[in-house]
Amino acid sequence: MTTCLRVLVLLVMFAAHSTFAADTAGQTLLQYGQQCADEVGEIPAFNCNAGTTVPITVNNHVPERYFTNMTCDRPALLPYESPTSGPCTPYSKIINLSHDATEISAFCRRKMIRADKSPLYDEVDIVLHNTANGKTCWFHAEHPGSAAGFNASRVPPPNEKTPPPGHVSAEAFWWPPAATATKKCVSCHDASPVMYSPWLGQVWDKVPTDPWGRYVNIGDAFASWTSLAISTPGNTCIGCHRIGNQHSCDIYVPLAAGMLHPPKGSDKLASSYPLNHWMPVDNNKSKAEWDAASVESVRNLLTCCSEQGKNDPKCHFSPNAQGSAKGG
Structure with a gap:
């Protein structure tokens, strides 16, 4: 042509x-x-x-x-x-x-x-x-x-x-x-402007990140794009980044902890440990080590994600993504 x-x-x-x-x-x-x-x-x-x-x-x-x-x-x-x-x-x-x-x-x-x-x-x-x-x-x-x-x-x-x-x-x-x-x-990017996945994690050195930085979505159309950050005392999952309260709750936390079926297209390797437990990044722990370090933290986060978590004293919620219209 x-x-x-x-x-x-x-x-x-x-x-x-x-x-x-x-x-x-x-x-x-x-x-x-x-x-x-x-x-x-x-x-x-x-x-x-x-x-x-x-x-x-x-x-x-x-x-x-x-x-x-x-x-x-x-x-x-x-x-x-x-x-x-x-x-x-x-x-x-x-x-x-x-x-x-x-x-x-x-x-x-x-x-x-x-x-x-x-x-x-x-x-x-x-x-x-x-x-x-x-x-x-x-x-x-x-x-x-x-x-x-x-x-x-x-x-x-x-x-x-x-x-x-x-x-x-x-x-x-x-x-x-x-x-x-x-x-x-923002429903997926609820913790920070960029989100990790095993797919993108292969080139993560090419992705600019700001996991703890301020997060303000500007522009008239994005003023409603907001989220909350979730934490619990001593939680190992929030050692490197925040956890958001939208799809991090119902998809990414349980998916990264091997609690959901692997995503469509996953082969046998993707469906087995350690690739089906992809947090922390470059997970090199044994399954027993991973369980000891993370199971309780994941359970606490998912409690906070539930309706019950709104009144649970161990669940802390703080503003994360903010919306700001033109000139904000």
Whole structure:
């Protein structure tokens, strides 16, 4: 396909999305992007293929080939809607674009099997966070129901008014903030702006983290994005990071403690100890050692997560993620 034809196809794919962006009430993408640039930090343009690949392995080895709905050692935790090749789809990439106090974690997700260096991706997300003031912004791009993917060889800054010739605009690429807000990212990212999983943990050195820092979601559409942090006296689970009171309660704490069925796409290795007990990070304890160190702490946290925990004196709740509208 020629370069001109690729650009034409890309512009047609984004046409409906651009109309939605123009008709959405509240802050526009450019307004939100500029607020985030001013209060959190500038996001540069980038090429998804410049990122670090998140490995997909089977029995700790890269398989000879990938196929639809295969199983693997560390599948993606996010459920993929159809069409998809499944949670073991290879060649998603993470990029750390941080500078000074500004942390920028860009994630380019593949939901369909394509060549490693294909310019086409199925989702792009940015978590923008400032460690000095805690302000955090969220940017999301995808096309639900499309197996075609979209060109992410130049991901535009969310506040870019005019792209270079031949490239997609920010307004056409990114969802408007009101649409991104419907994803309710804070329900999973309830403890901090970035969340650990065994999948992303393979490239955790490429992910900027601020586990104890202030956490303020700015922008009109994100003013309701709040969470509480949970703690109990002497709890070993909160030694390295906070525990949030949303999906950390009903998914991540029990999943990391081997109390839930492994996520879809898990192979035998993923379903057995130690990979099904993935906290602490790089767990190298025996099962007996893990139980002795963590079972009581997990039990206490899950008590605090329950209705009973609201009145339990050992359960402590403190504000964590805060919401702040424009200019906050």
